[in-house]
Amino acid sequence: MDIKTLVSQMTLEEKAGLCSGDDFWHTKAVERLGIPRTMVSDGPHGLRKQSEAADHLGINDSIEAVCYPAASATAASFDTEMIREMGEALGESCQHEKVSVLLGPAVNIKRSPLCGRNFEYFSEDPFLAGKMCTAHIQGVQSKNIGTSIKHFALNSQEHRRMSSSSDADERTIREIYFPAFEMAVKKAQPWTVMCSYNRINGVYASENPWLLTDVLRTEWGFEGYTVSDWGAVSDRVAGVAAGLDLEMPSSGGINDRKIVEAVKAGKLDEKIVDQACERILNIVLRYLENAKPETPWDKDKQHEQAAQIAAECMVLLKNEDDLLPLGKEDTVALIGEFAAKPRFQGGGSSHIHCFKTTGAVEAAKAAGLKATYAPGYSVAEDNLPEDRLAEAVAAAKAAKVAVVFAGLPDSYESEGYDREHMRMPECQNRLIEAVAAANPNTVVVLHNGSPVEMPWIGKVKAVLEAYLGGQAVGEAEIRVLFGDVNPSGHLPESFPYKLEDNPSFLYYGGEGNRTEYREGIFVGYRYYDKKKMDVLFPFGFGLSYTTFAFSNLRLSADSIRDTDMLTVTATVTNTGKRAGKAVAQLYVGDVESTVIRPVRELKGFEKVLLQPGESKDVSFTLDKRSFAYWNEEIHDWHVETGAFTIEVGDSSRNLPLQAEVTVESTVELPRHYTADSIYLDVMKDPKASGIMRAFMEKTMEIFGHEENSANTEAAKEAITEDMTMAMMKYMPLRGILSFGGAEAEGELNNLLEKLNSL
Numbered sequence: 001m002d003i004k005t006l007v008s009q010m011t012l013e014e015k016a017g018l019c020s021g022d023d024f025w026h027t028k029a030v031e032r033l034g035i036p037r038t039m040v041s042d043g044p045h046g047l048r049k050q051s052e053a054a055d056h057l058g059i060n061d062s063i064e065a066v067c068y069p070a071a072s073a074t075a076a077s078f079d080t081e082m083i084r085e086m087g088e089a090l091g092e093s094c095q096h097e098k099v100s101v102l103l104g105p106a107v108n109i110k111r112s113p114l115c116g117r118n119f120e121y122f123s124e125d126p127f128l129a130g131k132m133c134t135a136h137i138q139g140v141q142s143k144n145i146g147t148s149i150k151h152f153a154l155n156s157q158e159h160r161r162m163s164s165s166s167d168a169d170e171r172t173i174r175e176i177y178f179p180a181f182e183m184a185v186k187k188a189q190p191w192t193v194m195c196s197y198n199r200i201n202g203v204y205a206s207e208n209p210w211l212l213t214d215v216l217r218t219e220w221g222f223e224g225y226t227v228s229d230w231g232a233v234s235d236r237v238a239g240v241a242a243g244l245d246l247e248m249p250s251s252g253g254i255n256d257r258k259i260v261e262a263v264k265a266g267k268l269d270e271k272i273v274d275q276a277c278e279r280i281l282n283i284v285l286r287y288l289e290n291a292k293p294e295t296p297w298d299k300d301k302q303h304e305q306a307a308q309i310a311a312e313c314m315v316l317l318k319n320e321d322d323l324l325p326l327g328k329e330d331t332v333a334l335i336g337e338f339a340a341k342p343r344f345q346g347g348g349s350s351h352i353h354c355f356k357t358t359g360a361v362e363a364a365k366a367a368g369l370k371a372t373y374a375p376g377y378s379v380a381e382d383n384l385p386e387d388r389l390a391e392a393v394a395a396a397k398a399a400k401v402a403v404v405f406a407g408l409p410d411s412y413e414s415e416g417y418d419r420e421h422m423r424m425p426e427c428q429n430r431l432i433e434a435v436a437a438a439n440p441n442t443v444v445v446l447h448n449g450s451p452v453e454m455p456w457i458g459k460v461k462a463v464l465e466a467y468l469g470g471q472a473v474g475e476a477e478i479r480v481l482f483g484d485v486n487p488s489g490h491l492p493e494s495f496p497y498k499l500e501d502n503p504s505f506l507y508y509g510g511e512g513n514r515t516e517y518r519e520g521i522f523v524g525y526r527y528y529d530k531k532k533m534d535v536l537f538p539f540g541f542g543l544s545y546t547t548f549a550f551s552n553l554r555l556s557a558d559s560i561r562d563t564d565m566l567t568v569t570a571t572v573t574n575t576g577k578r579a580g581k582a583v584a585q586l587y588v589g590d591v592e593s594t595v596i597r598p599v600r601e602l603k604g605f606e607k608v609l610l611q612p613g614e615s616k617d618v619s620f621t622l623d624k625r626s627f628a629y630w631n632e633e634i635h636d637w638h639v640e641t642g643a644f645t646i647e648v649g650d651s652s653r654n655l656p657l658q659a660e661v662t663v664e665s666t667v668e669l670p671r672h673y674t675a676d677s678i679y680l681d682v683m684k685d686p687k688a689s690g691i692m693r694a695f696m697e698k699t700m701e702i703f704g705h706e707e708n709s710a711n712t713e714a715a716k717e718a719i720t721e722d723m724t725m726a727m728m729k730y731m732p733l734r735g736i737l738s739f740g741g742a743e744a745e746g747e748l749n750n751l752l753e754k755l756n757s758l
């Protein structure tokens with residue numbers, strides 16, 4: 001039956017009811033019309049489906065599932081094809097389990113390393129986050145399961161997450177905090193969008209018409225339904241009017257009644273309620289019509305897939321003397337509790353009840369390696385007892401290589417609260433120092449969802465960032481450490497030396513319920529690069545067991561209009577002895593700009609597998625958006641005519657290939673000159689400069705006639721003509737009036753008339 005007809009048969013009470021959940025995880029049924037309830041579940045990197053009997057807040061009572069690497073890790077793969085395949089697997093699990101919508105991906109920007117939920121988010125860079133989430137959504141939805149891209153928007157902290165207002169200017173929102181959502185909506189049409197808990201510039205996301213309707217639907221063309229984050233609704237009637245279709249979870253009928261009353265009182269147009277129902281039913285029926293509960297769910301196969309993905313995500317941060325990969329005959333001491341019981345996922349709503357997990361100790365044993373194990377620190381006690389320290393040091397001494405598995409315990413980072421610092425537990429730092437002192441061949445493997453300080457970095461030979469690598473992380477680690485897999489992950493975020501270096505440091509968390517995003521667009525590498533600051537590891541960085549060279553940068557044109565496409569091609573060569581994957585990254589920078597812009601911004605990347613000695617071309621297509629900034633005057637993307645740098649390499653700080661392209665704008669910015677406009681701004685306008693030159697001459701003439709000291713010889717020496725010109729540029733056009741009386745006024749009016757009719 002046609003959805004509009006269905007909705008027309010519903011009572012107002014039924015319609016208001018449909019706009020909130022039946023319980024924690026279900027939309028409501030309308031049995032009278034044959035519409036069953038449908039289930040939604042978290043996400044994003046596994047299926048957290050609570051069994052029917054479960055209490056609704058429990059975390060571990062969800063069904064056994066497969067935990068893939070968290071978004072912080074998958075982003076490091078820079079591999080959109082791989083995350084798409086992960087999405088497909090998740091979609092199949094949902095089909096099997098009759099879950100209509102998987103609640104994710106989560107794409108908020110990593111504004112600070114402190115956000116407790118960074119492990120669940122992709123990047124500090126909107127382009128990378130956008131590409132990865134788009135592929136994730138396409139994967140899940142290819143199986144006719146919906147996604148819920150979240151948390152829309154500016155939800156970059158957990159601190160006071162349900163009351164705080166994220167206050168940012170329009171350009172910052174458009175350039176940094178929106179693009180991942182925008183790309184996903186335009187390219188992948190997620191079935192649902194989940195609004196965030198916080199307010200944006202004072203207005204709750206759940207009742208923000210600009211966010212939920214003007215931008216999301218009118219501008220970007222979103223077609224699915226919007227859903228509140230769980231408990232994000234404050235004023236339900238305002239929410240419906242703003243475009244929030246579904247409230248989750250159930251409000252126990254309270255808010256449904258408010259909707260009914262508002263319609264009856266003429267305060268809310270029933271058509272808006274109808275529209276929300278149509279949107280919800282559209283998705284409900286899309287799922288029901290394509291439901292395939294007979295889809296098999298092969299968890300062992302997915303476990304192996306999770307291991308492969310985890311290995312693709314690991315970032316080799318340091319590898320002195322080519323200590324890695326280890327030889328299969330080497331004696332290796334695996335040290336630290338995370339070697340046996342890895343931390344591989346974060347706490348909160350994304351927590352998966354894994355059907356199995358594998359740590360490195362178990363994986364090493366299964367691979368028949370000569371590995372010993374000493375737990376060292378205790379995660380539960382967050383300490384390092386002397387006897388355990390001595391045992392670890394002895395194990396390190398007895399082995400050829402010591403590998404310390406360290407990172408952040410669960411309690412250090414989780415949904416619901418932020419970190420207070422960027423340090424690892426002191427007991428783990430002490431263990432690393434002691435092991436490194438005992439064995440010069442020390443490797444550190446990190447399990448963390450967000451950057452940590454590394455006070456011991458100069459004392460260890462190798463560091464492998466495993467992030468939160470999912471339930472098969474141990475197998476992946478052994479494959480990478482021993483060279484079965486050549487690491488190819490690159491950092492999706494900058495690692496500053498210390499927290500205080502981060503651009504949001506002074507303002508993060510805000511004051512009371514207000515968090516001002518004062519660093520604006522200068523998030524992550526956009527800030528570090530502009531400041532020419534050293535960082536511990538830059539955005540995009542990652543080593544390999546082989547080496548790559550970049551050459552032969554080619555642009556399809558030297559000069560384009562902003563409506564044209566530009567193709568950029570480069571050659572990547574594997575100059576080492578092992579097969580490996582390079583991540584070619586392309587950054588664009590505006591050489592000269594009237595607005596303040598970052599030095600460079602990521603606008604393309606491609607991962608490419610190369611055999612030793614092999615070369616391949618990578619190519620990128622750039623469009624207007626690649627060069628544009630958000631212009632607050634025209635409320636649109638705008639490219640300023642001029643030269644742009646194109647840089648290609650394999651990290652934001654290693655860009656051996658550089659070229660320039662000129663982009664010509666096809667958009668004329670509106671201009672309106674008044675007597676308060678300054679000479680400089682008018683002179684810079686190419687159309688106005690001719691008229692302006694004549695006016696300047698007139699001005700000089702009038703000045704010259706002044707019977708003041710400017711004509712005396714001494715004054716001429718003190719103020720040269722150049723200086724006069726330089727001083728004049730900041731003068732308002734009305735400045736002429738101060739010297740020229742009626743004649744000047746006539747000149748000024750004449751000028752303004754000419755300028756404004758150009």
Ligand code: BGC
Nearest residue numbers: 042103106150151229230349
């Ligand atoms: C989280 C969401 C999650 C929802 C349902 C909320 O607390 O912020 O990400 O999808 O709960 O569990």
